[in-house]
Amino acid sequence: MGKTLFEKVWDDHIVAETDGATLLYIDRQLVHEVTSPQAFEGLRMGGRPVRRPDATLAVPDHNVPTTDRSRGIQDPVSALQIQTLEENARTFHVPIFSMNDIRQGIVHVIAPEQGFTLPGMTIVCGDSHTSTHGAFGTLAFGIGTSEVEHVLATQTLLQRKPKTFLIRISGDFPAGTTAKDLVLALIGRIGTDGGTGYVLEFAGPAIRKLTMEGRMTVCNMAIEAGARAGMIAPDEVTFEYLRNRPMAPKGALWEKAVKAWESLSSDPDAQYDRTLDFDLSSLAPQVTWGTNPGMVLPVTGQVPDPSGAPDEVTRTNIKNALEYMGIAPGTPLENLKVDRVFIGSCTNGRIEDLRQAASIIRGRKVSSHVSAMVVPGSGLVRAQAEKEGLDRVFIEAGFEWREPGCSMCLGMNPDQLAPGERCASTSNRNFEGRQGKGGRTHLVSPSMAAAAAIAGCFVDIRSWS
Amino acid sequence: MEPFQTLDAVAAPIDRANIDTDAIIPKQFLKTIKRTGLGVSLFYDWRYLADGKTPNPDFVLNQDRYKNARILVARQNFGSGSSREHAPWALLDYGIRSILAPSFADIFYNNCFKNGILPVRLPEDQIDRLFREIPKQSGYRITVDLPSQTVTLPDQTRWSFDIDPFRKKCLLEGLDDIGLTLALKDRISEYENRRKVEAPWLFSHHGA
Numbered sequence: 129m130g131k132t133l134f135e136k137v138w139d140d141h142i143v144a145e146t147d148g149a150t151l152l153y154i155d156r157q158l159v160h161e162v163t164s165p166q167a168f169e170g171l172r173m174g175g176r177p178v179r180r181p182d183a184t185l186a187v188p189d190h191n192v193p194t195t196d197r198s199r200g201i202q203d204p205v206s207a208l209q210i211q212t213l214e215e216n217a218r219t220f221h222v223p224i225f226s227m228n229d230i231r232q233g234i235v236h237v238i239a240p241e242q243g244f245t246l247p248g249m250t251i252v253c254g255d256s257h258t259s260t261h262g263a264f265g266t267l268a269f270g271i272g273t274s275e276v277e278h279v280l281a282t283q284t285l286l287q288r289k290p291k292t293f294l295i296r297i298s299g300d301f302p303a304g305t306t307a308k309d310l311v312l313a314l315i316g317r318i319g320t321d322g323g324t325g326y327v328l329e330f331a332g333p334a335i336r337k338l339t340m341e342g343r344m345t346v347c348n349m350a351i352e353a354g355a356r357a358g359m360i361a362p363d364e365v366t367f368e369y370l371r372n373r374p375m376a377p378k379g380a381l382w383e384k385a386v387k388a389w390e391s392l393s394s395d396p397d398a399q400y401d402r403t404l405d406f407d408l409s410s411l412a413p414q415v416t417w418g419t420n421p422g423m424v425l426p427v428t429g430q431v432p433d434p435s436g437a438p439d440e441v442t443r444t445n446i447k448n449a450l451e452y453m454g455i456a457p458g459t460p461l462e463n464l465k466v467d468r469v470f471i472g473s474c475t476n477g478r479i480e481d482l483r484q485a486a487s488i489i490r491g492r493k494v495s496s497h498v499s500a501m502v503v504p505g506s507g508l509v510r511a512q513a514e515k516e517g518l519d520r521v522f523i524e525a526g527f528e529w530r531e532p533g534c535s536m537c538l539g540m541n542p543d544q545l546a547p548g549e550r551c552a553s554t555s556n557r558n559f560e561g562r563q564g565k566g567g568r569t570h571l572v573s574p575s576m577a578a579a580a581a582i583a584g585c586f587v588d589i590r591s592w593s
Numbered sequence: 594m595e596p597f598q599t600l601d602a603v604a605a606p607i608d609r610a611n612i613d614t615d616a617i618i619p620k621q622f623l624k625t626i627k628r629t630g631l632g633v634s635l636f637y638d639w640r641y642l643a644d645g646k647t648p649n650p651d652f653v654l655n656q657d658r659y660k661n662a663r664i665l666v667a668r669q670n671f672g673s674g675s676s677r678e679h680a681p682w683a684l685l686d687y688g689i690r691s692i693l694a695p696s697f698a699d700i701f702y703n704n705c706f707k708n709g710i711l712p713v714r715l716p717e718d719q720i721d722r723l724f725r726e727i728p729k730q731s732g733y734r735i736t737v738d739l740p741s742q743t744v745t746l747p748d749q750t751r752w753s754f755d756i757d758p759f760r761k762k763c764l765l766e767g768l769d770d771i772g773l774t775l776a777l778k779d780r781i782s783e784y785e786n787r788r789k790v791e792a793p794w795l796f797s798h799h800g801a
């Protein structure tokens with residue numbers, strides 16, 4: 129019987145089998161300031177070194193300020209966490225892109241950008257959106273801090289083999305829709321725990337037509353469907369993206385690597401535990417209305433009425449969500465006014481996302497009651513955007529143009545929503561309080577966020593002229 | 594890690610589905626560089642009023658009868674969202690050692706075992722029954738017994754639950770998995786030597 133992409137990568141990384149668990153070799157570990165201090169502390173206490181500093185890359189991203197960095201970090205607690213990362217990197221000889229390095233940025237943006245992420249690898253990070261790297265045909269997943277320490281010390285991880293779930297996507301993206309709309313609609317369909325226990329493989333003609341950045345957006349949100357990992361088989365698009373990246377192999381080694389990567393796609397007779405066909409032809413721009421990413425509807429929809437819910441648990445969920453979001457049952461999404469717009473994050477903070485947003489706002493102005501910001505995913509994305517003049521487009525429209533980092537995706541730095549503020553956000557989580565206590569997040573694509581900034585409310589990008 | 598054998602304790606019901614890790618411990622508390630001290634901030638946004646200090650009297654854990662709860666009962670997909678181990682650290686620091694729910698998010702579920710917390714999956718109808726009974730009876734205690742893999746209610750109703758044997762062993766003995774894995778270090782080196790030949794680009798990268 130043939131193997132799936134996942135099985136090929138898994139089998140290549142088995143070091144040993146013990147008591148129903150597999151000791152899996154980890155090719156790369158990414159480290160950021162929030163989930164690593166206790167792991168390094170553990171190593172220190174156990175007198176253990178980092179087994180492969182060369183397979184590890186550290187970057188501060190969650191806490192960094194996105195305005196004037198020359199003034200340093202104002203919040204002493206954030207400053208200490210970042211300083212701790214710097215010290216740990218130095219002590220344990222782990223390479224680091226410090227805050228003022230142009231390569232600094234969100235961990236899931238910088239690793240692919242550098243070619244640190246390569247097909248066929250196993251990649252982990254103390255961060256659930258590690259699933260992003262699956263776009264390259266890697267098995268990439270988030271882990272907790274104890275596991276971060278385990279990988280630092282041993283370069284391996286004990287894992288139970290997950291099940292496989294093939295999602296075959298056909299059709300063409302209708303005008304005005306993007307990879308973000310696809311993945312939101314998919315989560316709406318299978319639910320936020322529909323992928324629990326599975327590794328998702330996204331395949332089919334529509335995925336083949338996506339750019340690497342679109343594929344990363346899709347895999348990024350696999351975790352929001354409950355799956356720890358999403359994967360896409362590598363192809364020419366992948367190889368073209370990686371060729372000549374600073375940390376990608378070069379010359380004869382590159383040729384050898386590509387040859388190996390070409391064999392990574394699932395065999396035609398491979399078996400999956402579950403499959404789903406998803407057709408794009410009726411896809412519309414999506415907007416979340418509630419407090420998890422599965423609470424999502426086409427922009428032309430109306431939020432549900434709890435009284436129409438099929439059971440008590442669903443009724444309570446809808447009621448709680450609408451109460452928190454400050455929306456009356458049955459309200460059309462297009463009637464919702466926004467106060468803030470956030471364009472950025474590891475879901476949609478790459479150059480194509482910024483181009484998309486810029487193309488919508490060019491020559492227009494941000495609505496007078498909206499405050500809007502763009503936070504590029506990395507210093508290199510920011511530099512590229514500036515080279516293309518996108519920063520001018522944003523600034524002239526009234527957006528703030530910020531330094532790279534996680535920023536208002538989770539609001540660990542000062543970029544936060546105030547209680548009751550409604551935000552159109554290109555990030556990936558709309559949980560209660562995610563972007564600031566009492567803040568109300570609606571997840572959308574970059575073009576939908578840009579249009580909301582101009583119009584001051586959600587608009588159907590398909591009727592935008 | 595503290596081993597887990599048998600826990601007999603008051604159970605507190607939080608009647609919500611998809612309780613995410615942002616709710617369990619909001620981001621402002623992730624800036625710590627320690628594992629301890631997070632208990633006071635557990636469920637912060639629900640537990641305190643707008644001033645961030647006054648306990649919200651409506652929140653379950655603030656009610657006198659649940660003050661000493663060491664078991665939580667919740668709805669499906671508990672612990673979804675971020676990988677932050679701060680979530681189990683906060684639960685543990687508060688005193689919670691076991692959570693009963695129909696399902697858990699994968700990363701959270703894993704993280705519990707690293708910290709001596711036992712997450713127990715029970716069918717929806719059993720969880721429903723707990724949500725009906727607990728509020729009616731003050732001091733409702735549940736016994737969670739790991740060796741026999743059972744949950745016992747005050748009227749002696751006993752349910753069994755599943756758990757992977759390796760996780761069970763580690764939790765019963767409070768084992769440090771890094772130590773266990775390092776015992777296999779020759780196997781890891783052998784693997785690396787083989788891969789250096791098969792896939793040398795994994796071992797030599799430029800830059801950084």
Ligand code: SF4
Binds near residue numbers: 534555
């Ligand atoms: S951008 Fe948001 S989701 Fe991505 S790593 Fe940062 S905080 Fe996490």
